[in-house]
Amino acid sequence: MTLNELKAIQLAELFSALSDASRVRIISTLIEKEMNVSDLAEKTQMSESAVSHQLRGLRQMRLIRGRKSGRQVFYSLDDDHVKKLYNMGLDHIKHG
Template sequence: MCDDDKIRNITEAVQLFKIYSDFTRLRIIELLLDNEICVQDIANELDTSQSAISHQLKLLRDLHVVKARKQGKQVFYSLQDNHIKEIFIMAYSHVTECNDQEAQ
């Protein structure tokens, strides 16, 4: 792999990790771990506006974190692939283990 490819891949990885630094985006990813959900249901679950959720979903789509499927007038979202789920689960497990150790 040439240096230009490495730099581009690292830059894209940085952008991906930025996705994981936002509470709302992490909650969306959590909701999508095992489900396909429409925008309105995500907004209801997170008690926020549909437009705010749509904005976050656009960012997630642009970085290939989620994919969309249109059914009639509704758009359903799911995780792009298992890597996204694994990153979330690893981070969550790490935090849970650290918190458990601190509580002891």
């Protein structure tokens, strides 16, 4: 059966969330361990503002979630799907 339009859009949105190198680096970092915004910024070589903007999109797609602790927010992957998608992608670019 063919995909209906709503699902096609939702799928596209999901993959869009991983379609930018900055976001891929953020996800890659969060796979190792949870991290706050400024450390993420340093690790990914982006400004804190740019990271924050991207985190917002990733949050909206439910790929990551934030845990507030004092004035810091620690981000981590929302569930295991994300890691699986990421690893399968890595697999493709290595063996594809």
